[in-house]
Amino acid sequence: MGSYILRRLVSAIPVLFGITVIVFAIMALIPGDPATAILGSYATPENVEKLNRDLGLDRPAVARYFIWLGNMLTGDFGTSFSLNRPVLDEILERFGATLILAGTSFVLCALFGVLAGVVSAANQYGWADKAITFAVLLGISIPSFFLGMLMILAFAVERRWFPVSGMYAIYGGGGLGDLLRHLVMPATALAVVATGVVARLSRSAMLEVLRQDFIRTARAKGVHERRVIWRHALRAAMVSIIPVLGIQAGFVLSGAVYIEIVFQWPGVGRMLVDAILTRDILLVQGGVVFVAACYVLFNIVVDVAQSLLDPRIKT
Numbered sequence: 001m002g003s004y005i006l007r008r009l010v011s012a013i014p015v016l017f018g019i020t021v022i023v024f025a026i027m028a029l030i031p032g033d034p035a036t037a038i039l040g041s042y043a044t045p046e047n048v049e050k051l052n053r054d055l056g057l058d059r060p061a062v063a064r065y066f067i068w069l070g071n072m073l074t075g076d077f078g079t080s081f082s083l084n085r086p087v088l089d090e091i092l093e094r095f096g097a098t099l100i101l102a103g104t105s106f107v108l109c110a111l112f113g114v115l116a117g118v119v120s121a122a123n124q125y126g127w128a129d130k131a132i133t134f135a136v137l138l139g140i141s142i143p144s145f146f147l148g149m150l151m152i153l154a155f156a157v158e159r160r161w162f163p164v165s166g167m168y169a170i171y172g173g174g175g176l177g178d179l180l181r182h183l184v185m186p187a188t189a190l191a192v193v194a195t196g197v198v199a200r201l202s203r204s205a206m207l208e209v210l211r212q213d214f215i216r217t218a219r220a221k222g223v224h225e226r227r228v229i230w231r232h233a234l235r236a237a238m239v240s241i242i243p244v245l246g247i248q249a250g251f252v253l254s255g256a257v258y259i260e261i262v263f264q265w266p267g268v269g270r271m272l273v274d275a276i277l278t279r280d281i282l283l284v285q286g287g288v289v290f291v292a293a294c295y296v297l298f299n300i301v302v303d304v305a306q307s308l309l310d311p312r313i314k315t
Contacts, residue, residue, distance in 0.1 A: 004307060008300045019292045020072075020285075024065050027281050068285070077290075082275065087286040091268060095290070097167055098256050098267030100179075103186040105252040110196035110245055114234075116195070117202020117241075121202035121210060122229050138306065140196040145258040148189035152262070155185060165264035186263040190255055194248040198241070205240040209233045239309050246302030250295045 056067065071078065130258035156164040163169065163182050203313040209215065210233055218228050235284045257269030264270070268287055275283040 012296045023288045077286035080283045082278040082280045094268045094271045100253045102256045105191040110189040113195040113198025116199040120203045121206035136199045137198040139192045148262040151185045167186045186259045201244045205237040209236045242306045
């Protein structure tokens with residue numbers, strides 16, 4: 001197992017290197033001058049030239065990339081132009097909020113998606129299967145940000161059941177109960193699409209397992225149907241379900257950008273949008289690389305978990 005984990009970690013290095021190249025190239029190709037955006041009304045040619053020189057933007061792109069990469073490997077992500085503070089400090093401060101939102105959404109989509117898939121497969125072509133299939137198709141068809149706006153209109157503006165935006169109440173609050181009230185709508189809106197995908201693929205995996213010989217043998221021996229479904233079939237199907245969960249973890253992490261804007265959630269996604277608008281290059285590059293590294297690391301964890309269920313994967 002140790003050698004398998006080491007191989008997966010080594011294989012992630014070129015992936016992360018490629019991400020840094022792509023992110024840097026995209027930011028370098030965006031039209032406009034960061035120095036002009038930073039200076040605003042003070043953007044005289046002399047001031048722009050001086051600021052570009054101070055920020056190192058007057059150097060060739062290749063030189064700037066390797067300087068940025070070398071600094072990042074030592075833990076120095078640079079300093080944000082717009083916030084005037086270290087990029088890594090800003091990312092870590094914001095990442096906690098994003099992790100709460102994305103983690104809650106992932107737990108919801110994993111639990112309800114797998115549950116819906118198992119129930120649907122166990123009642124193939126029955127009323128439960130048809131109802132779950134209809135709900136799944138409806139959920140997959142609605143974009144998360146649009147569903148979020150509908151939820152704000154229905155449950156915050158009309159009913160006043162939940163707060164409209166933010167992570168905590170502006171005045172008072174600040175406890176766990178306040179956090180949960182603010183978390184319900186954005187986490188649910190973000191989880192709906194992922195739940196539908198997990199449910200569809202869980203149903204397919206369960207149906208495939210239920211047709212195998214060991215399931216027929218268990219039933220022939222008189223094993224209770226619930227035990228056959230939840231202990232034997234689901235355990236075998238998890239080998240196919242776990243990779244889907246890994247993909248959906250990346251979806252909720254990236255989809256948090258839209259939800260954070262809709263609900264004004266103070267996470268990394270909202271930070272990246274603000275940084276793009278202000279042309280804060282180092283903050284954008286550092287944020288994207290950090291999120292990508294988390295996604296790659298989570299996929300390695302998923303692969304290790306899958307290999308524990310199916311030892312053949314390690315070879």
